[in-house]
Amino acid sequence: MRITTLFTTISKIGAVDGNSVKTSVENGYLTITGEEKKEVSPGSVFRSSFRRSFPLPANIVINKMVVAQEPGAIVLKFPKYKGDT
DSSP states (O other): OEEEEEEEEEEEOTTSOGGGOEEEEETTEEEEEEEEEEEEETTEEEEEEEEEEEEOOTTBOGGGOEEEEETTEEEEEEEEEESOO
């Protein structure tokens, strides 16, 4: 099988620090989780978390995922197989 183009997904993460964002792939699903924590006033902390899961195409190379951060978003790229998988 030859590897050709890329499958790319962009997920908006808002003001969440990209360092707190985690990605995983299991059973054909991509899961993105993250947490935002900031002090809003002395002794008062705001916390927010998210978790999103997406099905992935069967013709991608999962172990070659590339993760990049952009302002307010996380970009994930997977090479795709050309032909039968």
